[in-house]
Amino acid sequence: MRELIIGGARSGKSTLAEKRALESGLQVIYVATAQALDGEMQHRIALHQARRPATWGLVESPLDLAATLQRHAAPGVCLLVDCLTLWLTNVLFAGDAARQAEAGQSLDCAVFRNEVQALVDVLPQLPGRIIIVSNEVGWGIVPMAAVSRLFADEQGRLNQRVAAVCEKVTLVAAGLPLALK
Numbered sequence: 001m002r003e004l005i006i007g008g009a010r011s012g013k014s015t016l017a018e019k020r021a022l023e024s025g026l027q028v029i030y031v032a033t034a035q036a037l038d039g040e041m042q043h044r045i046a047l048h049q050a051r052r053p054a055t056w057g058l059v060e061s062p063l064d065l066a067a068t069l070q071r072h073a074a075p076g077v078c079l080l081v082d083c084l085t086l087w088l089t090n091v092l093f094a095g096d097a098a099r100q101a102e103a104g105q106s107l108d109c110a111v112f113r114n115e116v117q118a119l120v121d122v123l124p125q126l127p128g129r130i131i132i133v134s135n136e137v138g139w140g141i142v143p144m145a146a147v148s149r150l151f152a153d154e155q156g157r158l159n160q161r162v163a164a165v166c167e168k169v170t171l172v173a174a175g176l177p178l179a180l181k
Helices: 013-023 039-051 065-072 084-094 097-102 110-125 146-165
Strands: 002-007 027-032 057-060 077-082 129-135 168-173 176-179
Touching (some): 002 013, 013 027, 027 065, 084 110, 084 146, 129 146
Parallel strands (some): 002 168, 027 077
8 A cells, every 4th residue: 555645844744654654563664865965954864763663674765766665665564755855856956957947948857757757657566555755835835946946846746646646645734644535
């Protein structure tokens, strides 16, 4: 089964995902997409690590998420992906998408397109339990900068595509889960 857990920043979505992974009774592998590029992110990562059980496995996957999931998914395994938002940011800046947006060009980035399509294609085929955390960023104002607008648009599209292939979708607000699907 695949579940997408979405919500705003500090809404409790990661905590809910961790709780569901623990309750699954399966071997849990935490798939981290964050990169510790500065002190603040290092601190955030340390907080997430501190609250996870020591028995959980860890795989860092800042870019090749579809391939990572395919490699580690198995019956009896729960993969917890935290989070799609950081992964999308990594993908946008790994290719030409962010540069094209900042230059006012239309998006024509094969790396971005291929990575997103690979993820959406592989999810329905994976065995075991998959729990995916992602931010809902579309409830605020339209960002002023082109790269920020690109990110918000693509995050919304990514959430829609992933939700379509998940059996369960949960929205978290103020620590409270609301079943959407």
